Amino acid sequence: MLPPDATLPALDYLQYQFRSDLQVLVGRWLRQPTEAELHAGYHRLLDVAEAVGARLWLVDTRRRDHASQQSTPWMMEHFLPLLPPRLGGPVHLAYLFMPTHLHELEHDAAVPPLTYFDGRPYHVGRFTEEQAAMRWLAAYQAQLQ
Template identity: 75%
Template sequence: MPLLETNAVALDYLEYQYRTDLEVLVGRWLRQPTEEELRIGYHRLLEAAETFEARLWLIDARRRNHANQQATPWMVETFFPLLGERLGPPVNLAFLFMPSHLKDLEQDVKVPPLTYFDGRPYRVQRFVEEQAAMHWLGTCRTFGPGL
């Protein structure tokens, strides 16, 4: 019988674990990371996702001071394209933000709108409530690529 979840792995700024019961890789930022920590953290998440073949991710950024918009070009141009290459499509990412951070993201012209991700090997949604994020990920698991 598989474990319901793997042991959590923690850096001092990021905790992550794969939930086998939900088939979701959960990453929780514990504080505001530096830009280097952010990159290292996302690469750690990708390595864990490869280990478990995880294509459903919940990224909880609610403990951060801000939404790290300065890292957006790296995320969009470098990191996100790796997901489909290394995990196979589709990869579904549910990001949890504080309402004020989500508002900042949505008003920042340098941050692509969610429609930017249409037709790509990865899908992104932004949430302020974990239950809604998990529901969306469950829908992605149930309905698969054609969602």
């Protein structure tokens, strides 16, 4: 549950909820966002994460058609580096994809391999099953406390 805040209007392309029992911020994309919506949505998730102290994120992209190649540099160079300073330490993001989408990402030269995140204060996991993603996040939960 999120703290009530009338200044945050609902978004028709993104749902989010802080699972206080798991200390996980869950963001679910409801459709393929425009580039502006993608940026606004991720900034909303960051604002919410900062408000509740969430450094574990589950980002469900299964309703999106694809990952925008234009958004990859923005994520890597601008958005992800914002997370640790704003959230007070390392951040772990578990992404859920449809199997075909994940296959495309893993074979796209514009998308960095997971080893890109080694040694960085933000870590990304890619999954096709929510249960596996949540187990991955749970493994880091104790480290963040």
